[in-house]
Amino acid sequence: MIYEEVITLKTSRILICISRLLYPFMLLFGFYIIINGHTSPGGGFQGGAILATAILITYFIDPDRITNLNLLIKIEKVLFILILVIGSISFFTKNVFFTNFISIESSTTYKKIFLIALNFFIGIKVALGLVTVFSTFIKEGRS
């Protein structure tokens, strides 16, 4: 029957093995997309979604791995404030909000620091948010 397939899907050994093999590469790919977001396709949101998929795959390996959801939500809130702060640094250097805080005359090597930092924090925030939503969905109704 179909419902038995759904239930055995979680405990299938092949799936667990493949997930273990795939997990580090997915993490690597997600971070690659986030960190190269300013020059190549992708960016914070896309890389964050891939990171979230990688973390969610660990539910196949070990369902009880993520236990402390409140901590995840707290980190997400802190990251949100951090993103706002990074955006506001330019007020002290250029007297304008939400622009690059490094002056225009400097070379691109320094100017891209702003983009990389924003992409990185946005990526982690998106990943944490998706993991939180998904974990509440899985744990809803279970003790």
Next chain:
Amino acid sequence: MNAMIIADSLQILLIIIAAVIVISKDNLQMVVFFAVFSLVTASLYYFNQAPDVALAEVAIGSAIMPLIFIISISRQREFIVISHVNDEFLSNHTYKIGKGYELLSEFTRHYGLKLKIYKSELGSLKGIFRSRNVDLIVEKCPSTHRYLLKGKESSILMNKLEQMTENEPLIEVIKIREGETDD
């Protein structure tokens, strides 16, 4: 020119897959086609010079959404019973199978559901929407010694359960309106 032909054939494939999703009756098959739909859409985005959107579509459309669907489908196939009874009415030991357990397992097998019985004292229920998730509550009436099966009035399954227990003198099915099952 070559890329144009590929993009056109992908669009035709997309229409076919969308029709299959609408027509298909099997939920699991539908989820798999949904993932394929997202993959084809992502490759179409790529052909139309939007690799950014394609990445997001692959990550969300073909990985996270099917996972959510599969989990909700597997959740749908459970029949959750909360028991407030202390005797062997619901026991499932191999040497003494309770009458209620026999009845409920036959009932759930008929619909292809998975029976889950939780024994509970008040206050041990955890989870966010725990109390709304219960399908059936089993109690024993202290005065008449009959077993009361309480379920939602809106559930179609309750009619079938009422039919099955018509001939049992000790069992009574009570239908409760929505919102009163929070115990």
